[in-house]
Amino acid sequence: MIIFYFTSTGNSLAVAKRIGGEMISIPQVIDSTKKVYKDDVIGVVFPIYSLAAPKIVCQFLSKVKFEADYTFAIGTYGNMPGAAMHYVQKLAEKQGYRFDYVNHLFMLDNFLPVFEIGAEIEKLPKKKVEEMTAKIVTDINGRKHLKAPVTLGAKALTSIIDPLTSNTAKSAQKYIVNDQCTKCGVCVKVCPTKNISVTSKVQFSDRCTGCEACLHHCPQNAIHLKNEKSNKRWRNPDVSLNEIITANNRN
Numbered sequence: 747m748i749i750f751y752f753t754s755t756g757n758s759l760a761v762a763k764r765i766g767g768e769m770i771s772i773p774q775v776i777d778s779t780k781k782v783y784k785d786d787v788i789g790v791v792f793p794i795y796s797l798a799a800p801k802i803v804c805q806f807l808s809k810v811k812f813e814a815d816y817t818f819a820i821g822t823y824g825n826m827p828g829a830a831m832h833y834v835q836k837l838a839e840k841q842g843y844r845f846d847y848v849n850h851l852f853m854l855d856n857f858l859p860v861f862e863i864g865a866e867i868e869k870l871p872k873k874k875v876e877e878m879t880a881k882i883v884t885d886i887n888g889r890k891h892l893k894a895p896v897t898l899g900a901k902a903l904t905s906i907i908d909p910l911t912s913n914t915a916k917s918a919q920k921y922i923v924n925d926q927c928t929k930c931g932v933c934v935k936v937c938p939t940k941n942i943s944v945t946s947k948v949q950f951s952d953r954c955t956g957c958e959a960c961l962h963h964c965p966q967n968a969i970h971l972k973n974e975k976s977n978k979r980w981r982n983p984d985v986s987l988n989e990i991i992t993a994n995n996r997n
């Protein structure tokens with residue numbers, strides 16, 4: 747089994763690890779020319795951004811084809827999944843295959859302009875993350891088939907967003923690096939789009955995908971958004987900083 751994953755704060759990687767198999771980070775293969783992946787089971791796990799799959803995930807799914815006896819796609823989300831998973835199935839169809847099992851999983855919301863991490867942590871017991879993760883693992887082990895859970899309203903909302911063309915570069919200008927920064931370079935290593943460089947200061951280029959990994963994993967908590975709800979940050983407790991670096995470092 748191969749699982750392709752994308753993660754910023756570890757939620758999606760924690761789920762991918764629970765499912766098991768060979769783990770391949772999408773940022774590590776996004777520049778590859780390989781078009782067809784073959785295995786007995788192939789899955790993809792990623793966070794939902796703006797009611798859709800992140801741009802890097804859409805780019806990946808738009809250029810590869812999975813040839814497997816069983817395929818699945820799981821989107822982790824924190825508040826509202828929209829029709830993200832329905833459109834991910836459409837991307838697969840365009841490539842000539844279909845995901846057999848498509849589901850989403852309610853987890854902590856790491857989007858700092860809207861959600862306060864302390865309050866999000868308190869919501870976790872109600873989200874029943876462990877129970878729902880275990881159910882998805884059982885479903886996949888049992889090779890269950892499931893259509894993307896979606897309502898008409900969600901389709902209407904999500905259809906406004908096109909992650910392949912939406913411009914997230916402006917968000918880079920919102921980052922404030924304070925004088926706690928030691929120029930350790932962790933932000934460079936956790937960025938999945940090679941958007942950050944550190945010289946005499948931290949510099950952001952125009953490839954930001956808005957994942958907020960640089961904010962969440964800064965060891966000094968030195969990177970901030972003007973409009974963040976609080977300065978509290980999140981890394982899924984089942985995932986280490988080294989695993990995030992291994993997943994996202996493209997330098």
Ligand SMILES: Cc1cc2nc3c(=O)[nH]c(=O)nc-3n(C[C@H](O)[C@H](O)[C@H](O)COP(=O)(O)O)c2cc1C
Binds near residue numbers: 756792794824982
């Ligand atoms: C830029 C951005 C946009 C997001 N948009 C949504 C959204 O539309 N709906 C939602 O429920 N959660 C949204 N989230 C929350 C994430 O999907 C959620 O926290 C996810 O589990 C994070 O996964 P990760 O830890 O693997 O990165 C968003 C997060 C970010 C950073």
